[in-house]
Amino acid sequence: MFGKIKIAAVSCLVAALILSGCNGAKGPTVYATVNGQDITRDDYQLYENFLLLPQQVELTREDQEQILQDLVDLKVYVAEAEKRGFEPDIDLVETDFKAYRQQILGTEMFAGSLTIFYARLQEYGLSEDWIIQLYKEYQIVNAMIDAEEAKAKAPDSEDIEAYYEKEKETTFSHDELRRVRHILVNGGNFPDSEDEDVASEVKELATSLFERLKAGEDFALLAKEYSQDGSATLGGDIGFVGKDSVVQSFAEAAFSAELNVVVPPVESQYGWHILEVTEIKAAGYYELDEDMREQIADSLLKTEQQTLVENLLLGLKEDADIKIKF
Numbered sequence: 001m002f003g004k005i006k007i008a009a010v011s012c013l014v015a016a017l018i019l020s021g022c023n024g025a026k027g028p029t030v031y032a033t034v035n036g037q038d039i040t041r042d043d044y045q046l047y048e049n050f051l052l053l054p055q056q057v058e059l060t061r062e063d064q065e066q067i068l069q070d071l072v073d074l075k076v077y078v079a080e081a082e083k084r085g086f087e088p089d090i091d092l093v094e095t096d097f098k099a100y101r102q103q104i105l106g107t108e109m110f111a112g113s114l115t116i117f118y119a120r121l122q123e124y125g126l127s128e129d130w131i132i133q134l135y136k137e138y139q140i141v142n143a144m145i146d147a148e149e150a151k152a153k154a155p156d157s158e159d160i161e162a163y164y165e166k167e168k169e170t171t172f173s174h175d176e177l178r179r180v181r182h183i184l185v186n187g188g189n190f191p192d193s194e195d196e197d198v199a200s201e202v203k204e205l206a207t208s209l210f211e212r213l214k215a216g217e218d219f220a221l222l223a224k225e226y227s228q229d230g231s232a233t234l235g236g237d238i239g240f241v242g243k244d245s246v247v248q249s250f251a252e253a254a255f256s257a258e259l260n261v262v263v264p265p266v267e268s269q270y271g272w273h274i275l276e277v278t279e280i281k282a283a284g285y286y287e288l289d290e291d292m293r294e295q296i297a298d299s300l301l302k303t304e305q306q307t308l309v310e311n312l313l314l315g316l317k318e319d320a321d322i323k324i325k326f
Contacts, residue, residue, distance in 0.1 A: 031068055031326045034075040039068070044326075047071050049124035050131065054107050068326050074137060076320045077313065081140040084147075088136040096139070097132050148312050149305040160296045164288050172286045174242060179279035180254050181236035183209055183222055184229040186271025206265035206272035213262045219276060228271065240281060250275070 032039040048059070048067055059067075101117065110116050121127060155163075164172060185205050187198045209222055220235025231238045243251045250273055253266040257277045265272045286292060 028325050031324075032072050033321075033323045033325070034072055035079065035321050037075065037079075039071060039075065044068055044071060046125060046130065047134075049126055050134065053120060053124060053126070054104050055109060065326065068324070072322055072324070073313070073317065074141070076316050076322070077141045077144070078137045080316050081144040084144060086140040086143045086147075088139045093132060093135045093139055096135050097128070100131070100135075145309050145312075148308050152301055152304040152308055155297050155300040155304075157293075159300060160293050161288070163296055163300060164292070168285055172288075172292075173284070174281075174286060175244075175283045176255070177240040177242055177281040178254050178257075178277050179240045179281075180238055180275055180277055181219060181223065182229065182231070182238065182250075182273045182275035183219070183227045183236050184271050184273055185209065185226055186228050188228040188271075189226065202272055203265070203267075206274060210262065210265055210274050213274065213276075219262070237278075240279070 028041070030038045030040055031044045044067070048064070051067065104110055105112050105114070105117060110120070185202055187193075187202065189205055190198050190201050193201055205226070209226060212222065213219055223232050223236030227236055229236070229238075241254065243255050246254070247268045247270070249266050249268045253263045253273070254275060254277055257263045257275070259277055259280060262274065262276045265274050267273075
């Protein structure tokens with residue numbers, strides 16, 4: 001259970017659960033002990049019910065074992081966070097809980113009904129106070145993790161350059177790149193047309209735009225007026241692309257085009273493209289410019305932060321006295 005313990009992570013766990021097996025199977029009264037503190041069957045069941053609150057699923061034995069392990073991990077991390085003096089921000093906890101409740105109410109099962117929500121809580125033996133207490137625990141563990149991440153040192157120029165050289169032949173090499181601008185037309189250009197007419201209208205528009213460009217009209221202005229792509233505001237410029245980074249028909253047209261010559265309309269699953277190659281870069285390496293330095297620095301910093309957190313959490317678990325009796 002690495003990384004930050006947030007409700008998003010809990011939601012991902014629930015979404016990933018295998019929908020088979022048997023939920024709520026009985027076992028020993030005490031499922032685990034953590035540094036002498038019992039996790040009882042009731043403790044486990046409440047936590048499982050919290051995870052299952054948004055939906056009806058059944059759990060395999062493996063699912064239940066993972067949930068128990070997550071609960072054990074949480075107990076270890078909370079104990080350390082409390083030992084280090086972290087305390088929850090009650091206002092933030094309340095905000096997080098309200099956001100969680102709103103998320104739950106937005107699911108199909110609850111359909112926005114607080115009545116159903118509270119009935120479900122009662123059915124599962126849960127209460128708002130219990131969930132809020134859990135959020136307090138999540139919060140202080142997150143605060144401890146944030147503090148651990150803050151220990152990471154930003155990489156210096158030597159670190160960045162060493163990483164670039166190490167990864168130069170793989171991460172930072174590239175085949176031929178071409179800078180392309182295009183105008184994409186599709187059904188979005190004809191919102192009021194009948195379905196059976198749209199395809200022919202789109203093709204006719206693409207042909208018309210191509211002829212207008214050949215006659216000397218401004219590419220950027222036509223892109224801003226007609227293109228259904230996000231690049232329209234940039235005059236159709238999509239920057240440098242590799243042959244494998246765009247759809248096949250587009251790539252074939254772009255990488256066989258002459259420089260600064262508008263290519264006849266090309267069809268893809270997105271519509272019809274009228275494109276032009278404005279610059280060509282031979283195969284080589286991405287430059288270690290300021291943008292690249294920032295990207296590498298950010299990546300190295302995040303890697304160090306992740307390592308610090310993983311080492312912290314693994315170390316806490318290794319030092320803890322944990323007995324699983326499930």
